[in-house]
Amino acid sequence: MNEPVLxxxxxxxxxxxxxxxxxxxxxxxxxxxxxxxxxxxxxxGAWLRQSYAEIAKESGYTxxxxxxxIGSKLWRLLTEVLAEPVSxxxxxxxxxxxxxxxxxxxxxxxxxxxxxxxxxxxxxQPELIVPEPEPKASLNPNFIGRQREIADLNAFVQQGAKIxxxxxxxxxxxxxxxxxxxxxxxxxxxxxxxxxxxxxKITSAKSIVEEWLKGHFQEEPRxxxxxxxxxxxxxxxxxxxxxxxxxxxxxxxxxxxxRLIPAHRDYVELFRVLADPAGNCVTLITSRERLGExxxxxxxxxxxxxxxSDWKEFFRNRHIESHxxxxxxxxxxxGGNAKAMHILSGAIKTxxxxxxxxxxxxxxxxxxxxxDLQDLVVSQFKRLQxxxxxxxxxxxRLGCFRYQDVRAVQRDGMMCLLxxxxxxxxxxxxxxxxxxxxxxxxxGEYWLHPVIxxxxxxxxxxxxxxxxxxxxxxxxxxxxxETVDTTEDxxxxxxxxxxxxxxxxxxxxxxxxxxERKYKLNYQGEPEALTVYFGILGLIQHILSVSxxxxxxxxxxxxxxxxxxxxGGLYHQMGDIQTAIAYYQKxxxxxxxxxxxxxxxxxxxxxxxxxETTRIGTLFTTSSCIEALWEVxxxxxxxxxxxxxxxxxxxxxxxxxxxxxxxxxxxxxxxETEQQKAxxxxxxxxxxxxxxxxxxxxTWSNVYSFFSMGIVNTNLGRNEQALTMFNRALNxxxxxxxxxxxxxxxxxxxxxxxxxxxxxxxxxxxxxxxGILQRITAKxxxxxxxYELARTYQKIGEIEKSNSNFQAAIQIYEKMGAPKQVQKIKxxxxxxxxxxx
Numbered sequence: 001m002n003e004p005v006l007x008x009x010x011x012x013x014x015x016x017x018x019x020x021x022x023x024x025x026x027x028x029x030x031x032x033x034x035x036x037x038x039x040x041x042x043x044x045g046a047w048l049r050q051s052y053a054e055i056a057k058e059s060g061y062t063x064x065x066x067x068x069x070i071g072s073k074l075w076r077l078l079t080e081v082l083a084e085p086v087s088x089x090x091x092x093x094x095x096x097x098x099x100x101x102x103x104x105x106x107x108x109x110x111x112x113x114x115x116x117x118x119x120x121x122x123x124x125q126p127e128l129i130v131p132e133p134e135p136k137a138s139l140n141p142n143f144i145g146r147q148r149e150i151a152d153l154n155a156f157v158q159q160g161a162k163i164x165x166x167x168x169x170x171x172x173x174x175x176x177x178x179x180x181x182x183x184x185x186x187x188x189x190x191x192x193x194x195x196x197x198x199x200x201k202i203t204s205a206k207s208i209v210e211e212w213l214k215g216h217f218q219e220e221p222r223x224x225x226x227x228x229x230x231x232x233x234x235x236x237x238x239x240x241x242x243x244x245x246x247x248x249x250x251x252x253x254x255x256x257x258x259r260l261i262p263a264h265r266d267y268v269e270l271f272r273v274l275a276d277p278a279g280n281c282v283t284l285i286t287s288r289e290r291l292g293e294x295x296x297x298x299x300x301x302x303x304x305x306x307x308x309s310d311w312k313e314f315f316r317n318r319h320i321e322s323h324x325x326x327x328x329x330x331x332x333x334x335g336g337n338a339k340a341m342h343i344l345s346g347a348i349k350t351x352x353x354x355x356x357x358x359x360x361x362x363x364x365x366x367x368x369x370x371x372d373l374q375d376l377v378v379s380q381f382k383r384l385q386x387x388x389x390x391x392x393x394x395x396x397r398l399g400c401f402r403y404q405d406v407r408a409v410q411r412d413g414m415m416c417l418l419x420x421x422x423x424x425x426x427x428x429x430x431x432x433x434x435x436x437x438x439x440x441x442x443x444g445e446y447w448l449h450p451v452i453x454x455x456x457x458x459x460x461x462x463x464x465x466x467x468x469x470x471x472x473x474x475x476x477x478x479x480x481x482e483t484v485d486t487t488e489d490x491x492x493x494x495x496x497x498x499x500x501x502x503x504x505x506x507x508x509x510x511x512x513x514x515x516e517r518k519y520k521l522n523y524q525g526e527p528e529a530l531t532v533y534f535g536i537l538g539l540i541q542h543i544l545s546v547s548x549x550x551x552x553x554x555x556x557x558x559x560x561x562x563x564x565x566x567x568g569g570l571y572h573q574m575g576d577i578q579t580a581i582a583y584y585q586k587x588x589x590x591x592x593x594x595x596x597x598x599x600x601x602x603x604x605x606x607x608x609x610x611x612e613t614t615r616i617g618t619l620f621t622t623s624s625c626i627e628a629l630w631e632v633x634x635x636x637x638x639x640x641x642x643x644x645x646x647x648x649x650x651x652x653x654x655x656x657x658x659x660x661x662x663x664x665x666x667x668x669x670x671x672e673t674e675q676q677k678a679x680x681x682x683x684x685x686x687x688x689x690x691x692x693x694x695x696x697x698x699t700w701s702n703v704y705s706f707f708s709m710g711i712v713n714t715n716l717g718r719n720e721q722a723l724t725m726f727n728r729a730l731n732x733x734x735x736x737x738x739x740x741x742x743x744x745x746x747x748x749x750x751x752x753x754x755x756x757x758x759x760x761x762x763x764x765x766x767x768x769x770x771g772i773l774q775r776i777t778a779k780x781x782x783x784x785x786x787y788e789l790a791r792t793y794q795k796i797g798e799i800e801k802s803n804s805n806f807q808a809a810i811q812i813y814e815k816m817g818a819p820k821q822v823q824k825i826k827x828x829x830x831x832x833x834x835x836x837x
Contacts, residue, residue: 016047019095023078024148026098030081034148036442037305037336039077042070046088047095058325059332064487069407143180144317145310146173149303150181153284156299162275163283163298165291169437169449171339171376172303174286175248181284187244189216195249202253205266225266229273236279243281245274250287251436256388258292258435271296288380290435302437305336315356318345322356330360333367335449343372367451377455380438390421391432397469398439398448399456402498405491405542408445416476417469467503474499474508484517484533486737493517493530497546510550510559513543513566528698531566535573536699538739538776544570558607561590565618573740575779577625578817584618584625591615609650616642616651620658627661628780630820636662652688653696659685660708667715675716682712699736703729707745714751722752740781743772747785754792762792783812787825794829803829 020043024035035043038059045055052067059066071088078086078094086094156164166174182190191212196202209232210221217235221228236243253264260267274283275297285291291298306314308331315327334340344359347370352359368374385392397417401409411430418426430446433439440447448456460466474496481493493512500509516527528536534543547567554560568583591611595603623638639658647655659681666678689705706729713722726748733741750765766789773782790805806825813821 016044019047019092019099020044022095022099022102023081025102026081027077028152031077034152037307037332038066038070039074040307042066042074043091046071046091059328064405064491068487143176144314145306146177146180149177150184152301153181154185156301157282160277161299162277162279162281163271163285163296164301165285165287165298166301166303167287167290167437168303169305169335169337169452170288170380171337171373172305172335172437173338174288174303176338177303178246178248178284178286182244182246185244186242187282188241189243191216191243191245193245193247195247195252197249197252199252199261199263202264204264205270209270225269229269233273233276233279236273236276236281239280241280243279245281245283247283247285250285250291251289251383254287254289254291254387256391256432258290260293268293268295271298288436292435305331305334306338306341307336311336311341314341315345318349320345320348320354320356326357326360329364330356333364333450335451337451339376340373340451343370367454373451374455377451380436380452381455381459384436384438388429388432390418390425390429391436393421393465394418394429395433395438395448395452396456396460396463397465398446399453399458399460400466400469400473400499400502401448401453402495403447403450403453406488406495408440408442408447410480411444411446412480413473413476414446416472419472470499470503471505474512478512478515482517484528484530487537487539490530490533490537490539494534494543494546497550501550506550506553507557507559510554510563513547513550514559514562528700529562529566531563531570532700535570535740536736536738540570540574540776544574558594558611561587561594561611562614564590565614568618569621572621572625572628574777575628575781575783575812575816577628577780581622581625584622588615588618588622591618613651616646616654619645620654623658624661627665629816629818630824632665632820636665653692653701656685656688656692657701657704657708659688660705660712663712664708664715667712678712679716682709685709699732699738702732703736703738703741703745705729706732707741707748710745710748711751714748714755717755719752719755722748726752739772739776740778743769743776743778743785744781746772747781747788750792751788754788754795759792759796763789766792779812779816780818783809783816783821786812787828790825791828 020035020040023043028034041059042055045052045058050058052071053063056063056066075087078091082094082098084094084097153164166178168174193203193208206225206228209225209228213219213221213228213232213235217232219231219235222231253260253267255261271283271293272295273279274281285298290300308328311327311331312322315322330344334344348354348356348359363369368377381392381395384395394414394417398414400417401413414430415426418429421429430439434441438448438452440449460469477492477494477496477499481489484490484493493515497509497512500506500512513531514529516529517533518527531543531547534540544567547563547570551560551563551567554563564583564587568580568587571577571580571583591614595608595611619638620642623635623642626638627635639662642658643655645654646652646658663678663681663685666674666681669675669678685705686709706725710722710725710729713719713725726745730742730745730749732738733745746765746769750762750769753759753762753765766785769785770782770789773785786805786809790802790809793799793802793805806829810822810825813819813825
């Protein structure tokens with residue numbers, strides 16, 4: 001029974017690999033780069049019709065990073081490369097068209113008449129010869145993958161490259177890859193230089209050339225090095241003998257600028273001979289660091305880690321199987337590093353009986369647990385410390401960044417950590433890390449690989465720079481986010497919190513959460529705390545977890561009082577009403593106790609104003625919580641208390657909001673008297689609202705006011721007025737990316753459509769609202785949306801669908817501890833007339 005499913009799965013995997021190859025070739029042809037590992041993950045997931053959430057879950061990356069940072073950029077890249085609009089939805093069709101274009105292009109090439117082959121001369125570039133496949137017995141079991149990389153080198157050679165610098169991180173497999181390239185291609189002779197690991201033991205270029213001439217060309221070297229090199233040049237021009245030259249591990253002979261050190265400048269002359277355009281040879285130089293010799297023409301080629309498919313094959317060949325996502329997590333943690341693959345497989349096989357899952361569960365928080373891996377990384381740090389102390393210092397300091405929610409930092413973020421390096425030297429220091437592949441970078445963004453970061457962080461924590469570096473980094477994040485308009489802005493601003501927590505500055509960490517900023521799109525309104533923006537953007541759980549963490553550490557103080565109020569607001573948005581009320585009351589009580597404890601003549605007026613505002617604000621939000629529980633009489637009484645305290649004071653805006661809310665509660669009542677009260681309060685509130693200065697009206701204020709007016713008008717049957725108010729509210733919400741409010745407003749639009757008899761439109765609105773509110777777990781608003789959808793289905797006689805949605809609403813309200821809401825629904829089920837159409 002399972003076999004057909006297995007076969008279908010194999011077919012899908014084969015199809016996605018073929019599609020990936022087509023797209024990767026197209027990207028390389030247009031952009032001269034290959035798809036990155038994470039781009040491949042998104043491509044494969046999209047091809048297999050996975051959601052972004054599924055891709056993120058399987059890959060271990062965050063949903064925001066997969067969807068916004070990688071997905072959107074990938075579709076823009078493919079749109080440019082494939083010369084047609086490409087999205088996640090039409091990906092398969094676009095690739096099919098590209099395959100057809102490539103097929104037609106290849107068929108045109110094969111039908112062209114072959115041109116007469118020119119006679120060989122000493123100046124002619126050698127023809128690329130594709131080798132016969134190696135017999136299986138000769139395959140190196142330690143060499144996996146790299147077919148694409150070998151094709152890249154062949155392309156460079158066809159374009160005339162004579163020297164190719166294969167550079168990359170330690171252990172990525174540069175030496176083995178270069179050796180494999182020469183053994184898999186048609187070379188009549190291979191010349192090799194295996195550089196010593198220690199600088200003082202490096203063999204001179206003169207000795208190397210003399211050995212080559214004697215051992216491979218049967219020529220006695222001349223005494224003068226220049227004459228000897230000229231003899232080698234002539235030998236390498238032999239059109240009947242193609243020579244491959246491998247110079248492995250060059251970095252011990254380089255200085256911090258990537259130039260050959262004075263003791264080994266003779267290698268520059270050797271490179272010039274190897275770069276001879278008339279030579280019938282190809283030279284590969286491997287190095288962890290880039291070469292900075294302007295006198296030599298060479299092609300850079302950065303070797304990246306192996307693909308996950310290569311890791312799977314390697315582990316499978318060693319009879320180590322993993323049927324979970326553990327191997328993928330390991331691959332990502334080590335960047336596909338070939339050396340790490342060998343070391344880990346050996347440890348798992350020998351010490352863990354091939355149990356990948358148990359090994360990773362025990363060691364995933366210590367990526368350098370294996371001594372060979374640690375030695376590999378430590379050696380890179382030691383060499384950097386010796387040749388470029390400033391770059392070493394920066395590398396260690398970069399270990400302070402998390403590279404999680406914000407995956408990379410801009411160059412300014414690196415520069416802020418070089419406060420003790422002259423301005424004129426800072427760019428050079430950054431470039432030094434780039435050239436040594438110790439920092440990853442792309443389009444002005446930089447990050448450390450987890451393994452490098454682990455060592456960098458360990459060294460930084462042991463240094464005297466630990467506290468200063470984190471303060472500098474926190475200040476950088478704070479200063480780099482002036483306004484919060486997107487999820488990316490919010491996450492960047494929050495990074496400062498983690499730096500302060502790392503160094504035990506918990507009050508400063510709390511202040512990060514409370515730090516007020518403005519919307520760029522709503523610059524006239526009041527600034528809001530970072531916690532508020534996270535709520536607006538629908539990232540409630542994210543900010544709630546860090547807020548609760550800091551309250552467990554801080555015991556007193558004004559920041560803690562304010563934070564309790566914000567935590568209440570977050571629980572309120574989630575629909576956890578009882579918890580929200582508890583935090584609001586705790587905030588209000590602590591504010592009162594603080595004010596009562598201070599001498600009236602000496603208290604700071606700004607602090608006094610802030611705490612009094614907090615007390616009135618939390619009373620208003622507590623009233624809103626009571627309303628959410630549908631304790632109508634108690635809610636009205638609580639709102640009236642707010643009006644009594646706030647009307648005609650500095651906090652008059654809360655009186656207006658309370659009047660809107662009371663009007664909304666009255667409008668739900670079918671009594672003509674109550675509806676008249678609602679209408680009178682609506683007019684009174686709106687007139688007062690229009691008199692408020694714009695500086696007092698932030699995003700939430702505008703959205704709440706117009707949304708409330710929309711609901712009141714809807715309940716009173718004033719549909720056109722309701723639409724006007726909802727659309728104004730929606731404009732503010734969408735401009736500010738206020739996710740929860742968008743869901744609420746769309747529910748309001750559905751109610752208007754139902755009033756107007758536009759039932760299909762109403763159901764479409766309901767579905768959109770439910771989708772939004774489910775995504776951000778706004779329980780109370782989601783229950784309201786189910787309730788209103790049930791009423792719409794009841795209106796058109798879809799009783800079964802109506803009842804299922806009523807039940808969905810009841811379940812949420814019961815979990816909220818809102819029995820009056822449940823009673824309201826049961827009453828609606830019994831009393832609302834059913835009209836068949």
